[in-house]
Amino acid sequence: MARLNLLEETRYEKLPVTVYTTPAEASVAVAARIAHLIRDKQAKGETAVLGLATGVTPVRVYAELVRLHKEEDLSFKNVITFNLDEYYPMQPGAAQSYVRFMNEQLFDHIDIDRANIHIPDGTLAEGEIIDFCLNYERQIEELGGLDLQILGIGRTGHIGFNEPGSAPNSGTRLVTLDDMTRADAARDFGGKQNVPAKAITMGIGTIFKAREIILMAWNSKKAPIVKKAVEGDISSEVPATYLQLSDNVEFILDEPAASELTRFKTPWLVKDCVWDDELKKKAVIWLAEHASKPILKLVADDYNNNGMAQLAVAHGPVYDINIAVFNQIQHTITGWPGGKPGADDSQRPERAEPAKKRTVIFSPHPDDDVISMGGTFMRLVDQGNDVHVAYQTSGNTAVWDDDVLRYVEFAIDFDERMGTNAAKLHATYDDMRTFIAQKQPNQPDTPEIRDVKGFIRKTEAIAGARYAGLNDDHIHFMALPFYETGKVKKNPVSDEDIRLTMELLQEIKPHQVFAAGDFADPHGTHIVCFNIVVEALRRLAKTEAWVADCWLWMYRGAWFEFDIHEIEMAVPISPDEVLRKRYAIFKHQSQKDPAVFPGEDRREFWVRAEDRNRETAERYDGLGFAEYAAMEAFKRYHF
Template sequence: MARLNLLEETRFEKLPVSVYPDQHVAAIKVANRIADLIRDKQSRGERAVLGLATGVTPIGVYRELVRMHQEEGLSFANVVTFNLDEYYPMQPTAEQSYVTFMKENLFNHVDIDMANVHIPDGTLEQDQIHAYCLAYEQKITSFGGLDLQLLGIGRTGHIGFNEPGSAPNSGTRLVTLDEMTRRDASRDFGGKENVPRKAITMGIGTIFKAREIILMAWSGKKAPIIKKAVEGETSSDVPATYLQLSDNVEFVLDQDAAASLTRFDTPWLVKDCVWDEKLIKKAVIWLSNRVGKPILKLTEENYNNHGMAQLATEKGPVYDINIDIFNQVQRTITGWPGGKPGADDSNRPERAAPARKHSIIFAPHPDDDVISMGGTFIRLVDQGHDVHVAYQTSGNTAVWDEETLRFVEFTIDFNKSQGKDTQELEELYDKMRSFLNQKQPNQPDIKEIRVVKGLIRKGEATAGARFAGLADDHIHFMNLPFYERAKEQKVTDFADDIQQTVELLQQVKPQQIFAAGDFADPHGTHKVCFDIILQAITRLRETEEWAKDCWLWLYRGAWHEFETHEVEMAVPLSPQEVMRKRHAIFKHQSQKDTPVFPGDDSREFWVRAEERTSETARCYHKLGLAEYEAMEAFVRWKFE
């Protein structure tokens, strides 16, 4: 019976999928399968032939394999490896080379014979590549083929660097990279313009010959493409869909990467559900959008025709369900993000008391506050709350080099106009300009340049916060140490960042914290900053009474927005408030026009912010709620 239930749940899935609670558990499972293969081959005196992948996804697997080698004696002496791909052209000693990646993450830490390691050669002359690729295929064959092939997946659906349009029988070859792939790699190269346009990759046909294929994917960023790869039709538009044709493949996912699969996203379409409050809200909002009708106009026929008959039977009549969900959504709307004084707050997102709250807005970068919740920021100040803003990092990475020189030139000219000696400044300027003239892609700036870039963003953030109505003593520049350390080394210890955050929270003693809950930023800074806040407030909740009554609200907007069913507080903005928010964002001149790190969205940040908040308002209106110009959305973090 359990087997039948599983088949029913996964009937939209066209290949085997295993889902684990998080990527760490999943990576250990994959590493154990590789280790078992290696040991089995060793016991028979045979070589284990592995196809290996690069990128962020397999790092946890390699880390666990290294641990097993060092702590459990797992030997790689009988292992032969073939990597999927390499950028072209690419020197093997370059920081971005997959040779460097594999050495740093695996080969330098185990007992593998480097003569058994094979990675496509990015240094070849172009007229040599065709013959080299044929020889690469022949060498795999000479070792008896691949026992196991590890894969990640790109947002274009590529496996290896087999981009859309690749043939299912393709072999190892030189390919042209998709623009989205190059954008996703831009962080490693210091800008998309520095990412190679080509790569050498194993073909889909080569991958198919492996006796076992494991494709791994972590995080919600991969959820949309995973749904296409697992549930979509086989198509060259999404090369990973070809894996549906293999009898030897398994997708290994964490919960976030699996979130868009039917059995998790809309489970009522594939099984009977335990209808809790959250699932009912999600399902009814989904149904409203699916049939294009406001919530209060949904009928029993709509429920029955869209997989929700069980809900109608167990919780109906459906009009009562509609009324309940309509009320829940309506109650998320508030013009009082700090709570409405003297009001009944039993159905309001925020508490009425105290009437004047201590609030602190944490911004990972010096513009996330006004971009993501600028209207709410201004509303809190206007309504008399004691609002602080804390900029967690300097954001100095995201300033154009020429802006740095312009500001130093201004300083030199200003000092000259005041009759001051500028020799030291001019020497500093020459040093900076000389460095920038020779600067290599992705090379960290020298300290003096980082300072100037940080000051540029500090000035802009100060102007934005002042525009929102804050006094200077309520504007905090934390410059968390991890941000600068990360430019020189891999950061694993955030103790000083957490302690600094603890001290600021003890100073403000907020009833409200607003923090960035948008973890799609291309550098990962948002997630690190949130984890630091969470650890700090969790620590304080163990010992300090005020912290136990502190609510943590998450905002989004710079990169993605919350889904309507997730929203727990929606702050409506009038046209005038939208304009005030825009002007606050405009204070960040270094981020206007074309920001250094735009991600995969070419719009300016103020345009993104306005269009996303307008879309949130439209989503509410389609459900049958009042029509607003814009809405900023928040979700409350639930402490365990």
């Protein structure tokens, strides 16, 4: 019976899928399978032939393999590797080279024979590539094929660099990269214009011949393409769908990457559910939007015709279900994000007391506060709460070089007007111009240029926070050390990052903390900053009594909003407040026209924010609630 239930639950899935709670847990499991294969081959006196991938996805797998080598005597002397791909052209020592990536992440730390490492050569003359690719295929075939191929998946559905349109029998070859693939790589190259237009990749046919294939995907950013690959029709437009034809493939996902699969997104369509209040809310919201009806107009036929008969029968009548869910959502709406003084707070998202709360808004970058929750920020201040804002990083990598020269030129003119000796500043300016003229993509700035970029972001943040109503002594610049590398790649979080955060929290002893819970942030800074806040509060909770009464609210950034069923506090924003929020965002002039790292969404941040807030209000309106101009959404983090 259990097997039948599992088959029913996964009936939309056209290949095997295993879901782990976290990428770390999944990576350890994949590394264990690779280690088992290597040891099994060693015991038989055979060679293990591995197909390896690059990118963020397999990094933890390689780290675990290194640990197994150093701590559990896993030897790689019988291992031969073939990497999936390499940009073309590409020098092996370049920061973006997959040769360098593999050395840093794996090969430099294990006992593999260097002669057994094979990676496509990005230095070849174009006329040599065809012969190289044929030889690459020949070497794999002469070894009897790949024992195990690990894969990631791109948002175009590519595996390796097999972009949409790739043939299922394709071999190793030179390909042209999709525009989205190049956009995703832009940050590593200092802009999409610097990303190579081509790459050498193993073909789908080569991958398909592996005796075992493991495709890994982490985070919600990959969820839509994972759903297409797992549940969609086989199509050259999504090359990963070809894997549905293999009997030897498994997708290994973390929970966010699996979140769009039917068994997780709409489980009532594939199984009988245990209907707690949260799942009822999620299902009824889905049904109302699917049927294009307000919640209170849903009827039994809507439930029965859309896979929710079990809920109607077990917990009906359906109008009672509608009323209960409607009330749950209604109680998320509040014009008092700091709690309404003297009010009955039993049905409100925030406590009434204390009437004036000490609040800390943590902003990962110097503009996330006003972009993500500017309306709520100003509402908290207007309603008399003791609001502080803490900018966790300097944001000094996200300023154009031209702006540096413009600001220094202003400083020189000001010095000369004031009669100050500007000779030293002139010399520094000349050095800056020389450096910028010769600067290579993603080359770290000089300390002086980094300082100026940090000053630009700092003064913009001060202007925005003042506009929101804060005094200067309530504006804090943390410059957390993990960020201050001068490079796109940041350092690991250290105890110093957590200590600085604990000190600020101890100083303020807040009743409320707002932090960026936008874990799909394409640059990764948000989740790092959020985890620092959480760890700081966890440590303080051991000795500080006030932490027990401190609530942590998560807001989302410029990319995605919480789904309606996740929202625990929705703050309506009036048309005038929408304009105030826009003007606060405008204080961040270096992030406009365009921002250095806009992501794939080319809209300016203020436009994204207004569209997102309006869309949230429209979804509430469509469910039958009051019509507002805009809404900012929050979810409470429960320790």
